[in-house]
Amino acid sequence: MIKYYSNKTVFLKIGLSLVCWLAVVNNACAQTLNPDLYKWTFTLGLGLNSNSVIDKNFSQLPYSGNGLGLSGSITYQGRLIQQQLNLTYGMATLQNKYYNSLYATYFTANYSPLFCLNNASNSAFKILAGPQIAMQYARRNYSGFVNNNSSFEFSTSLATSIEISYSIIPIGLVLKNKIAVPVFSYMQQPAFGFATFFANSGSQNSVKNSSDFLVPNKFYRIINNFTIDKQLAPRHKILLSYNLDFYKINTIREVKSIHNNLIVAYSYLL
Amino acid sequence: MVKNKIKTVACLLLTLFFLGGCKKTFNQPQSNPEAVFNELWGFMDKHYPMFAIKEIDWDKTYAQYKNRVKPGMVDAELFSLLNQLLFTLKDGHVTLMSATDTATYLGFYKNYPLNFNLANIKNNYLFNDFKKAGPVMYKIVSNVAYIYYASFAQNISDAELDIFFNDIKATKGLIIDVRNNTGGNPANAEKFFSRLINQKTLVKYEVIKNGPGRNDFFEPKPFYISPNGQTYAKPIILLTNRLCFSTCNDFALYISLLPNAQIMGNPTGGGAGLPYNYILANGWKLQYSATYTLSPKMRNIENGIQPNRTINFEPQDENNGKDIILETAFNTLSLE
Structure with a gap:
């Protein structure tokens, strides 16, 4: 027998489940998430990146290369949740194997409120999970192309993320890995027959973009961040961070991209 | 016990790290x-x-x-x-x-007469005495202005157009010679044309693909050009041949819309699409037309713009240093 529920009932059940789950999480982590006095962490880092991209509107050949990047984050350690905003900017010159080049820039912004999943009050091992809002903008300018010389992607995704961390207290090291996978995304690209620059744009703006709401079979992205941080002094930390941002767009403008960033950063705790 | 826990966690983190980082680049496509x-x-x-x-x-x-x-x-x-x-x-x-x-x-012009010899024009009609304004050369003879624009790939500025149109404002007619102009930047053609109109003019429709299917197109996009500066409203004759291609073909379409203009010479070469590039898996570069153009009356102009008056050189004309197309245009305007 199939039982049908009205939308109202379903939302009520989901709401109640969330409240119960938050209560459990709160109980488990209330003492854990804020063990010290510092609620705010400000981090700023410089990085080297390695990138590879295939935009099938321009070529099936991968373009790869290295560049520089900046990264910053603000973390708020609340009683119930850890909220983090990460910003990354990178630029690189990429080449295919025939030395055709492109200049790539990208910007990402991720916001995630994370809840503790384990009873970590007596453990150095922590698992946090929660939603993430992940935004990214990538732009590529191709050298030697006449009219269709550039393209871009902009996406905003609702993602699920999980962070696993382990503190090696005697030596003041924390190992942390955070992974996020979008489940639902809004994506903007140039429309099929367009580039971001369109030559016949004298008296009007002829550029057209396409916008889509996409699920993972159309826009698959994985954002992984591995960090080792070392407490230097009560308010100061140094971090070595490795980020991977891979995405694959299966719209009529197919794009695959990998950004690998190695970042050295400094954190100030407040 | 604690050590085992540390090892487990470290292994887990390292696995995630290496799983995440194992893909640094993509595989090369097959290029056989x-x-x-x-x-x-x-x-x-x-x-x-x-x-x-x-x-x-x-x-x-x-x-x-x-x-x-x-x-x-x-x-x-x-x-x-x-x-x-x-x-x-x-x-x-x-x-x-x-x-x-x-x-x-190159078949769009190879099987057609060129009907153009720039040296003859310079030597026998301009007498190597002409003015230049950026990429164009021009001269006023018997109150008729002649201008030659060799390539729309050479940019013309508003200041250069100001100089030219100011110089010819008192003339009774204008001959615009775009023979052998194989196109270039559409903005130059639009800029020039904007000096010949006194109201915003629908000059063409652009047809652009919106998907991979053969019939996937956006609605034809109207394209307008607005007047800029003082308008030249006297009779105009455009001289064309088959090497007037791409942007030049568009320019001939624009001129054909003017009530005070006519086209003489040969049909233009077409090439009304906008070229895009693509790099193949073996590194070869492909240029292809990504769009096509329709006239304001929704006619396809890919095969060129027909002149109002078709004129061809006789073989002896060129040898004798004559340009019968230019002469016909000049005589027509002189009699206006």
């Missing part, structure tokens, strides 16, 4: 002759917009040429085969470039 042939055919199948208006059966073309692709064929043979495939499109914007060779369809 068959793969490149299929890539080129498939890319054009999705992106070339003019199969229907040129009445080309692209599937049949695939069947014709596919059997001629051999696994061991050398680059020169593959290049030649791909060019033969592309030449079936009869499109002067379609070009294939390897590291050592470039091939473009």
